[in-house]
Amino acid sequence: MSPSTPLLRGVNLTEIESLALSSQLNMADGHARQELTKSQRSIVDELPDLFAKAAAQPVDDLEREAHRAYLHLLHQHSYPTRPGGVLTCYSSSVAMEILARSLVPAGGGPVALVHPTFDNIPDLLRGNGLRLLPVEEDVLHEGSVSAAVPEGVRCLFITTPNNPTGRVLAEQRLAAIAAECAARDVVLALDTSFRGFDTRSHYDHYTVLRDSGCRWVVIEDTGKLWATLDLKVGLLASSDHVGLPLAKIHSDILLGVSPFVLVLVTRFAEDAAAGGLADLHRFIADNRALVRATLADVPDLAFPDGDARVSVERVDLGERRCLNVWTRLRQSGIYVLPCSQFHWADPARGDHSLRIALARVPGALEAAVRALRAVLLSP
Numbered sequence: 097m098s099p100s101t102p103l104l105r106g107v108n109l110t111e112i113e114s115l116a117l118s119s120q121l122n123m124a125d126g127h128a129r130q131e132l133t134k135s136q137r138s139i140v141d142e143l144p145d146l147f148a149k150a151a152a153q154p155v156d157d158l159e160r161e162a163h164r165a166y167l168h169l170l171h172q173h174s175y176p177t178r179p180g181g182v183l184t185c186y187s188s189s190v191a192m193e194i195l196a197r198s199l200v201p202a203g204g205g206p207v208a209l210v211h212p213t214f215d216n217i218p219d220l221l222r223g224n225g226l227r228l229l230p231v232e233e234d235v236l237h238e239g240s241v242s243a244a245v246p247e248g249v250r251c252l253f254i255t256t257p258n259n260p261t262g263r264v265l266a267e268q269r270l271a272a273i274a275a276e277c278a279a280r281d282v283v284l285a286l287d288t289s290f291r292g293f294d295t296r297s298h299y300d301h302y303t304v305l306r307d308s309g310c311r312w313v314v315i316e317d318t319g320k321l322w323a324t325l326d327l328k329v330g331l332l333a334s335s336d337h338v339g340l341p342l343a344k345i346h347s348d349i350l351l352g353v354s355p356f357v358l359v360l361v362t363r364f365a366e367d368a369a370a371g372g373l374a375d376l377h378r379f380i381a382d383n384r385a386l387v388r389a390t391l392a393d394v395p396d397l398a399f400p401d402g403d404a405r406v407s408v409e410r411v412d413l414g415e416r417r418c419l420n421v422w423t424r425l426r427q428s429g430i431y432v433l434p435c436s437q438f439h440w441a442d443p444a445r446g447d448h449s450l451r452i453a454l455a456r457v458p459g460a461l462e463a464a465v466r467a468l469r470a471v472l473l474s475p
């Protein structure tokens with residue numbers, strides 16, 4: 097996409113994010129780009145030793161340690177420990193692609209997918225020829241459970257906490273939805289990539305899923321929490337008898353992730369468990385407060401996700417169009433994300449909001465949000 101591309105229709109969110117990668121004021125992607133903490137820096141200082149450890153130990157052990165450290169950190173104590181119960185991938189999008197491909201041979205109806213959500217999820221599903229049915233967040237979270245699991249679908253896919261809204265599926269609601277999926281033999285798939293930020297999504301999902309008796313898949317992601325320069329893994333966990341060729345497709349795509357990355361994930365997870373996660377929650381809350389305070393006096397503006405704790409914040413622009421605001425910010429080298437594409441079934445519904453990344457150095461975030469304020473205040 098050339099720098100003068102005027103319209104963003106037909107362009108996906110990741111393409112927009114990639115425009116921002118070399119900018120000093122990149123508030124676009126949801127990756128972690130804050131400074132390392134002191135204890136994280138000391139892990140980085142040990143990298144040569146970690147490399148040696150990774151080379152010396154059996155990769156099975158390293159994989160088990162990484163799963164355990166990460167999933168226990170997030171209180172997911174009942175994750176499957178059987179062989180192949182958690183498949184390790186280079187990223188959660190690779191896990192997503194494996195899930196999408198695995199759903200094809202099963203045949204059957206469309207996949208029901210939360211609306212809105214990050215657009216690479218619908219794109220990967222559709223890219224594999226699957227038909228999609230949007231399920232609005234409100235329908236998913238409240239009211240009749242049978243409406244949350246539309247008739248005839250082969251799979252229900254929920255991002256929780258959701259991206260960009262931060263909305264979390266409550267334990268009772270997960271239990272009710274999982275029971276409905278069990279009764280109707282619908283595969284329940286969760287993407288919990290942002291759960292590290294929100295303790296309300298730290299109840300043990302695997303206990304709830306297992307108790308329901310449904311067929312389920314969970315995608316986890318270590319990539320959103322720590323500024324490890326995209327050294328990360330995605331995890332693809334599944335129930336016994338899930339009936340999808342996940343391991344086979346995983347083997348089509350990779351032999352395994354780097355043992356070095358597994359060791360790094362284990363160390364960062366241990367550091368987080370020792371207090372780093374609580375520090376991170378405070379850091380994100382402070383950055384969210386900074387955004388809200390800086391924009392507080394701008395008329396016709398709102399923060400629709402009052403309760404959100406994830407590392408992104410939506411801003412409702414009122415009458416203004418996100419494309420317009422995005423274009424003007426971009427002229428100053430400042431990047432945020434327009435929200436149209438999150439509304440994958442009805443992009444117009446996102447035309448008046450932006451998403452700001454919060455996992456950033458506070459000084460840079462403040463500069464970007466001040467510039468946003470200036471754009472919003474000038475006609």
Ligand code: EGV
Nearest residue numbers: 110125126127189214216259
């Ligand atoms: C966010 C982009 C893709 C994704 C960004 C993201 N990756 N498309 N494979 O990591 O919220 O900005 O999730």
